[in-house]
Amino acid sequence: MIKVGIVGGTGYTGVELLRILSAHPGAQLTAITSRKEDGLPVADMYPSLRGHVDLAFSAPDKVDLTQCDVVFFATPHGVAMAQAPTLLAAGVKVIDLAADFRLKDQASFEQWYKIPHTAPELLERAVYGLPELNREAIKSATLVANPGCYPTTMQLGFYPLLKAGLIDAGNLIADAKSGVSGAGRKAEIGTLFSESSDNFKAYGVSGHRHTPETSAQLQRYTDQKVGLVFTPHLVPMIRGMHATLYARLTKDIDDAALQALFEQQYKLDAFVDVMPFGSHPETRSTRGSNMVRLALHRPEGSGLVVILVVQDNLVKGASGQAVQCMNLMFGLPETTGLQHIALLP
Ligand SMILES: NC(=O)C1=CN([C@@H]2O[C@H](COP(=O)(O)OP(=O)(O)OC[C@H]3O[C@@H](n4cnc5c(N)ncnc54)[C@H](OP(=O)(O)O)[C@@H]3O)[C@@H](O)[C@H]2O)C=CC1
Numbered sequence: 001m002i003k004v005g006i007v008g009g010t011g012y013t014g015v016e017l018l019r020i021l022s023a024h025p026g027a028q029l030t031a032i033t034s035r036k037e038d039g040l041p042v043a044d045m046y047p048s049l050r051g052h053v054d055l056a057f058s059a060p061d062k063v064d065l066t067q068c069d070v071v072f073f074a075t076p077h078g079v080a081m082a083q084a085p086t087l088l089a090a091g092v093k094v095i096d097l098a099a100d101f102r103l104k105d106q107a108s109f110e111q112w113y114k115i116p117h118t119a120p121e122l123l124e125r126a127v128y129g130l131p132e133l134n135r136e137a138i139k140s141a142t143l144v145a146n147p148g149c150y151p152t153t154m155q156l157g158f159y160p161l162l163k164a165g166l167i168d169a170g171n172l173i174a175d176a177k178s179g180v181s182g183a184g185r186k187a188e189i190g191t192l193f194s195e196s197s198d199n200f201k202a203y204g205v206s207g208h209r210h211t212p213e214t215s216a217q218l219q220r221y222t223d224q225k226v227g228l229v230f231t232p233h234l235v236p237m238i239r240g241m242h243a244t245l246y247a248r249l250t251k252d253i254d255d256a257a258l259q260a261l262f263e264q265q266y267k268l269d270a271f272v273d274v275m276p277f278g279s280h281p282e283t284r285s286t287r288g289s290n291m292v293r294l295a296l297h298r299p300e301g302s303g304l305v306v307i308l309v310v311q312d313n314l315v316k317g318a319s320g321q322a323v324q325c326m327n328l329m330f331g332l333p334e335t336t337g338l339q340h341i342a343l344l345p
């Protein structure tokens with residue numbers, strides 16, 4: 001059994017890790033930290049886990065995480081970089097759900113995240129944890145940078161077209177919407193019920209930190225200079241993410257060939273569903289599951305291809321993807337513990 005530690009077990013991605021890992025046949029939950037809930041049984045805070053998780057939260061300084069085989073950081077940016085060096089030196093694998101190791105360039109990290117990077121020597125060692133595009137590297141990784149939720153949708157949608165050289169990489173547009181759980185469990189005015197329900201707004205329009213993350217990753221797959229305009233929006237739902245991606249086609253290709261390109265690309269990927277051409281994937285078709293569903297469209301006379309991508313921001317956008325990486329890092333079948341079917345309605 002893989003001994004698992006979770007730093008930040010009370011947050012939304014932390015409890016999602018608990019939900020998935022408590023039913024994972026190869027994982028043994030060993031330590032779960034919280035600074036505020038030290039000593040509280042996990043199931044007292046989250047009754048859905050009664051009978052499944054019999055551990056209590058521990059203050060981070062009271063647990064020896066070096067006894068674990070892998071530690072997940074479900075914490076704000078800056079926490080994993082402080083603790084990863086010690087854990088890695090002790091032979092513990094680390095999966096960070098935050099952004100500490102996603103950008104290879106320290107200056108870019110510090111510019112976008114507004115905190116100093118305290119472990120820049122680990123940036124090269126970190127492997128970007130998007131299995132569909134980086135599977136082999138993840139298998140031998142000791143430090144994984146789990147992608148952001150929006151970047152997962154953008155990369156999986158644009159990648160086949162970029163790799164095939166079919167689009168103008170300098171003019172990619174992503175218009176994306178997230179449920180409010182994307183902002184985490186911490187108290188903030190913008191996520192109050194009376195602010196976020198019955199309301200709809202864009203944010204981060206002039207610059208969001210997921211733009212440099214996505215551009216840097218997409219740049220690996222094309223010789224053209226990637227240019228991306230990304231606009232996130234907050235929608236009044238709890239879970240779910242919908243990205244509408246636009247790209248200009250630079251080569252002649254018919255609808256059937258476009259569809260075949262995506263089907264061929266993802267035919268071995270259990271968690272990417274290429275829906276029939278012209279479909280309209282719904283966020284609820286991924287709710288609680290590790291699936292990404294996508295569909296292609298060609299608006300009449302526009303010269304554009306539109307890719308619709310949906311996922312659950314807390315599962316494929318965060319904790320499910322992190323467990324998918326863990327499975328690869330420990331030589332388990334990639335789908336282990338991740339085959340939940342989405343909740344409907
Ligand atoms: N929500 C989402 O959809 C996604 C989130 N992410 C990223 O995952 C990370 C976690 O997100 P989320 O679960 O939403 O966040 P939450 O705010 O819901 O939870 C944060 C957790 O971290 C703990 N924590 C906070 N500060 C510290 C600290 N200094 N040291 C140790 N533990 C700390 C908190 O518990 P306590 O205060 O008790 O210690 C809490 O358990 C973030 O970096 C986020 O950007 C990535 C993809 C999607």
Ligand SMILES: CC(=O)N[C@@H](CCC(=O)OP(=O)(O)O)C(=O)O
Nearest residue numbers: 097098099148149150178182183
């Ligand atoms: C709705 C909402 O607020 N979403 C978050 C993204 C969550 C995520 O993926 O975060 P990290 O890159 O920080 O890990 C945001 O836009 O900041």
